[in-house]
Amino acid sequence: MPASLFAKRMGVRYANRVNGDYREDTVTSTEAPSRGWVLPLCWSAVLLDGFDLVVLGTVLPVLLAGHVWNLSAADATFASTIGLVGMTIGALALGTVTEVLGRRRAMIVSVTVFSVCTLLCAVAPSVWVFGLLRFVAGLGLGGCLPTAITLVSEHYERTGRPSTATTTVMTGYHVGAMATALLGIALIGPLGWQAMFVVGALPALVLVPLMIRHLPDSVAPTRRRQSSVKAALAVLFRGRMIGVTIAFWVTSFMGLILVYGLNTWLPEIMRQAGYPLGASLGLLLTLNFGGVAGLLVAGVVADRIGIKPATLGWFAVATVMLALLSIKLPSVALYVAVFLSGAFVFSAQVLVYAYTTRAYPADARATGLGWTAGIGRIGAICGPLLGGLLLTAGIVYPWGFYAFAVVAALAAAGVAALNAASRLPAPAVSQPGTNGETSNQS
Numbered sequence: 001m002p003a004s005l006f007a008k009r010m011g012v013r014y015a016n017r018v019n020g021d022y023r024e025d026t027v028t029s030t031e032a033p034s035r036g037w038v039l040p041l042c043w044s045a046v047l048l049d050g051f052d053l054v055v056l057g058t059v060l061p062v063l064l065a066g067h068v069w070n071l072s073a074a075d076a077t078f079a080s081t082i083g084l085v086g087m088t089i090g091a092l093a094l095g096t097v098t099e100v101l102g103r104r105r106a107m108i109v110s111v112t113v114f115s116v117c118t119l120l121c122a123v124a125p126s127v128w129v130f131g132l133l134r135f136v137a138g139l140g141l142g143g144c145l146p147t148a149i150t151l152v153s154e155h156y157e158r159t160g161r162p163s164t165a166t167t168t169v170m171t172g173y174h175v176g177a178m179a180t181a182l183l184g185i186a187l188i189g190p191l192g193w194q195a196m197f198v199v200g201a202l203p204a205l206v207l208v209p210l211m212i213r214h215l216p217d218s219v220a221p222t223r224r225r226q227s228s229v230k231a232a233l234a235v236l237f238r239g240r241m242i243g244v245t246i247a248f249w250v251t252s253f254m255g256l257i258l259v260y261g262l263n264t265w266l267p268e269i270m271r272q273a274g275y276p277l278g279a280s281l282g283l284l285l286t287l288n289f290g291g292v293a294g295l296l297v298a299g300v301v302a303d304r305i306g307i308k309p310a311t312l313g314w315f316a317v318a319t320v321m322l323a324l325l326s327i328k329l330p331s332v333a334l335y336v337a338v339f340l341s342g343a344f345v346f347s348a349q350v351l352v353y354a355y356t357t358r359a360y361p362a363d364a365r366a367t368g369l370g371w372t373a374g375i376g377r378i379g380a381i382c383g384p385l386l387g388g389l390l391l392t393a394g395i396v397y398p399w400g401f402y403a404f405a406v407v408a409a410l411a412a413a414g415v416a417a418l419n420a421a422s423r424l425p426a427p428a429v430s431q432p433g434t435n436g437e438t439s440n441q442s
Contacts, residue, residue, distance in 0.1 A: 037214040038155045039165060042148035043172040044207050045111055049145050050176020051200050052087075052114075052137070053263065056080055058184030059193040068193075069127040081381060082131045086138025088377035094143025095370010099232040099363060103151045104217040106143060106366075108208060113140030115204030122194040142377065145173075146353075146369040153357035154218040154365070163307055166354040167299030167347060174291045174346065177263070181285075235364035236371065244418060245368070248356055251315075251414030252376030254407050255349035258318070261383030261404060262287060262345065265396070266338075269387070272397040273328070283338045290342025298347035299354070307355045308415070314348035315412035321345075322405040326398035345408065349376075355418070 056079065063071050090110075098106040117137035124130035149166055156165035180196070187195040236245045266287055267280035275283075302310035321341040329337060353369060360368035386403060390396040 037210070038151060038216065039169060041207070041211055041215050042107070042152050043169045044203065045107060045144050045148050045172075046169055047172035047176035047179075048111065048114060048200070048203065049141055050173040050178075051180045052083065052141055053173070053260075054177045054180040054184075055196055055200060056083070057264075058181065058188065059196055062188055062193045069130070071127055075127045079127060079131050079134060080384075083134035083138040084377060084381045086135040087142035088138075088374050088381075090139040090142025091146055091370050091374035091377055092142075093139075093370075095146040095374065096229050096232060096367045098143070098147055098150070098366040098370065100229060102217050103147055103154075103366065104211070104215050106147045107151065107215065108211050110140045110144035110147060111204055111211065112208055113137065114144065115201045115208070118197050119201035122197040142374065143370065146373045147366060149353050150357055150366045150369055151215075151218050153354065154362070155216075161299070161303050162357065163302035163310075163351070163354045164299035166357065167295040167302075167350050170347075170350040170353070171292050171295045174288045174295070178285065178288050229367075232364045232367040235360060236368055241360075244359055245371070247414050247418035248352065248359070248368070248372045249375040251311075251352050251411050251418065252349070252372045253379035253382075254411035254414060255315075255345075255352055256376040256379035257383040257386065257407050258322075258345045258404055258411070259349055259383070260380040261387050261407075262341075264384040265387030265391070265400065268391060269397050269400045272391075283335070286335050286338045287342035288346075290339035291346030293339070294343030294345075294347035295350055297343070298351055302351055302354060307351065307358055308418075311348065311351040311355055312412055312415045314344050314351055315408055315415060318344040318348055319405050319408040319412060322401050322408055326401040326405075348408075348411070352376075352415075355415075 060076050060080070063069070064073075064076060069075070094106055094110065101109075114137045117133045117140070121130055121133045121137070124133060148169060152165045152169045153162045156162050159165075180200075183199060184196060187199065235241060263284070267284050270280040270283055298310065298314060318341065321337060321344055324337050325334075325341060352372065356369045356372045357365055386407075387396065387400060390400050390403060
C-alpha cells in the first residue's frame, strides 16, 4: 500500500460510529514511509502462527518413533496442549496490556519471545523443558495475532478496506502452515527434527530489526498514557458491550474449534471414510488452499456489503459445506467441497477478528480482540479433543462432519446474537478536545 494514502490529514483524530462500528483515526506516526511496512511486517508475524500450528504435527511422529526423551503418547499430548495454553494466556494478557505498552512494542516483544523459545526447543534436554519452552513461546505468539490484526485494521481504516487488509494479513497464517508442512518433508529426513525449530526461529533475525526500524505505532502516545488495563477491560463489560463481548467469545470459540479440529482430524476422518492416506493428506492441503482463497475474497465482500452480514453468511455457508462432506462424493466433487469448506470456515473466523476491531473504541480495541482470540484459543484446544472423542467412539465418519456442522451453526447463532446486541444503546466515547462524553447511537 503506497505510503501516500496514509500521509493525508496527519495528526487528525476523530471518533464516531457508522452502521454500528466504531471508527477512530488514531494513526499518528510522522514517518509516512513506514506505513507501507505495516501489512508485510504483520503478515510475516502472523506467518509464525501458521508455523506453530503445523510444526508439532511434523516432528511428533519422529520424536515418538525415535523414542526421543522416552516420549510417550501422554507426553506428546502434553507437549501439544501446553503451547495452546500459553497462547490462550498470551492473547488475554498481552492483548490487554498492549493498550498501555503500544501496538509496536507489543509486536516486537511477541516475535522476539516466540523466536528465542522456538530456537531453544531444538536443544531441549527433556520433554518437560521442551513443554516449558513451548508454553513460553505460546505466551509470546498468543499476543502476536491480535496485535497484528489491530495494527493493520487501524492503519487501513481510512482507506475504506479494513476487512480486506485484515483477511489479507491472515493469509500469512495458512501460508505458514503449508510452508511448514513442505519444509518438514524436505528437512526432517536429512537434518533431523531439530532443523524445524531452527528454521522457525530464523525469520526473527530479519523481522525484528525491520520492525524496530520501520513498524509504526497506531495509537498516539498521549492517548496511550491516558489508557489503563482496568479502563480497557471495563469497556468490554459496559452497557450493551456485555452482550457484544460474550457473543464475540462464543463465536470465536466455535470458529477455532472448526479451524483446529479440521486441521487435526480431516486426514483421519477421510481415511475412516475409505479414502487412501495420500488422498487424505491431499485433502488437508486443499482445505488450506481454500482457506487462503477464502480470505482474499471474504475481506472484499465484507467491505462491500458490511462486516455483519458477511460474517453471518460465511458461517451459514460453512455449516452447509461441512454437512455436505458427510456424503460420499465423486473425487472431483469431494475436492471442490473440501476447498469450499476451507474457504468459508477459515475466513469466517478471520471475519470475526475483523468485526471485533470495528466493534470496540480505539482505547479498548486490542483488549477486545485479545480476549476474543484468547477465548477462541480454548476452542482450539477443544477442537482436536472433539475429533479424538468421536474417533475413539468409532463414529468419526460421518458424525465428525455433523458435529463440525453443528459447531458452525452455533457460530452463526453467535453472530446473530452479536447483531442483536449491537442494536442496543452504545457506551459513551470520549471526544478529543472535550471533557465530557458523547453517546453515539447505532
